[in-house]
Amino acid sequence: MNLPKCISLANLPTPIQPLERLSAELGVSISVKRDDFTGMEVSGNKVRKLEFAVALALEQGADVLVTCGGLQSNHARATAAVARKLGLECHLVLRGKPEEVEGNLFLDLLLGAKVTFLEAEVFNSSHLEVMEELKRNYERMGKKAYLLPMGASNAIGSFGYFKAYKEILSQDIFFDNIVCAVGSGGTQAGLVLGNILHGYKHQVYGIPIVDDSRVFGPVVRGLVGECLNLMGMDSAFDEEAIKFLDGYAGRGYALNTREELAFIRNIARLEGILFDPVYTGKAFRGMVEEVKKGTLQGRTLFIHTGGLYGLFPKAMEFMEVLDEKDSDYL
Numbered sequence: 001m002n003l004p005k006c007i008s009l010a011n012l013p014t015p016i017q018p019l020e021r022l023s024a025e026l027g028v029s030i031s032v033k034r035d036d037f038t039g040m041e042v043s044g045n046k047v048r049k050l051e052f053a054v055a056l057a058l059e060q061g062a063d064v065l066v067t068c069g070g071l072q073s074n075h076a077r078a079t080a081a082v083a084r085k086l087g088l089e090c091h092l093v094l095r096g097k098p099e100e101v102e103g104n105l106f107l108d109l110l111l112g113a114k115v116t117f118l119e120a121e122v123f124n125s126s127h128l129e130v131m132e133e134l135k136r137n138y139e140r141m142g143k144k145a146y147l148l149p150m151g152a153s154n155a156i157g158s159f160g161y162f163k164a165y166k167e168i169l170s171q172d173i174f175f176d177n178i179v180c181a182v183g184s185g186g187t188q189a190g191l192v193l194g195n196i197l198h199g200y201k202h203q204v205y206g207i208p209i210v211d212d213s214r215v216f217g218p219v220v221r222g223l224v225g226e227c228l229n230l231m232g233m234d235s236a237f238d239e240e241a242i243k244f245l246d247g248y249a250g251r252g253y254a255l256n257t258r259e260e261l262a263f264i265r266n267i268a269r270l271e272g273i274l275f276d277p278v279y280t281g282k283a284f285r286g287m288v289e290e291v292k293k294g295t296l297q298g299r300t301l302f303i304h305t306g307g308l309y310g311l312f313p314k315a316m317e318f319m320e321v322l323d324e325k326d327s328d329y330l
């Protein structure tokens with residue numbers, strides 16, 4: 001198999017931990033792959049994608065990494081940190097105007113990233129043009145800028161989760177299901193690619209934390225096909241390999257319901273594990289609901305893709321559920 005080049009940025013392999021009390025309560029086996037342990041500054045799922053995406057940037061002689069995302073983007077913060085680790089500059093194009101500097105945005109600034117803030121509508125309609133313009137500006141200054149897409153979710157970045165899939169196989173614990181959050185599709189695409197190329201050993205499910213499978217189906221299909229192409233293989237594959245569990249995006253991107261926050265609180269108190277409110281908390285809750293419905297049977301592995309700095313901007317919202325009586329755990 002021809003794999004693109006990658007550099008080493010993450011602490012790997014990440015451990016797989018069983019959640020014993022939760023499993024006993026649900027009567028199934030649930031484990032978590034702790035990709036929130038891949039690092040501190042460069043943490044979560046982003047670092048696995050950046051190992052591939054940034055290798056290409058370095059090969060092309062980049063001086064500046066330019067990328068985009070929401071104000072609290074984990075990917076933006078991870079890119080800002082990677083840039084510094086490699087002695088590069090970073091320029092972020094972020095959606096929205098901050099009322100406060102906190103969480104990931106604070107870390108972006110601490111790491112010295114330059115930030116262009118765009119009103120949400122302007123970001124949605126023209127962030128790509130703005131990034132291209134920045135690239136031309138850097139060129140005029142004699143610097144080479146390399147543009148990374150949102151979430152580093154292009155085919156190159158997705159190879160990070162192909163490698164993660166192989167890591168799971170090497171950890172020698174069998175799972176029936178592998179479940180991850182979906183925000184831009186690259187994590188799921190890499191896992192699906194791994195599953196396809198290793199004989200469909202698992203059911204790989206993505207849980208959209210914004211939109212739904214109608215939006216992400218074509219995205220993930222496209223990424224898997226492109227990865228196969230880059231590997232010099234036939235890009236046709238059984239599309240049944242891409243499975244989604246819809247219905248857990250709640251109020252929308254980075255917005256939470258009281259039930260979601262209470263769920264994150266309950267799991268923290270039951271298992272001593274923290275999930276973030278934007279991605280993993282919603283997806284893990286979806287996974288538990290689907291176990292209860294009987295959709296997910298047997299042994300399930302949830303990929304904890306990180307995002308914990310996203311808890312801090314939500315502290316005041318969490319205060320409302322912290323003192324509630326711990327009724328049912330789930």
Ligand SMILES: Cc1ncc(COP(=O)(O)O)c(C=O)c1O
Pocket residue numbers: 044045074075151153181182183184185186187188276279280305306307308
């Ligand atoms: C913490 C966290 N988990 C999950 C995701 C979703 O991964 P992907 O963008 O590859 O779908 C993201 C980013 O979007 C993230 O920051």
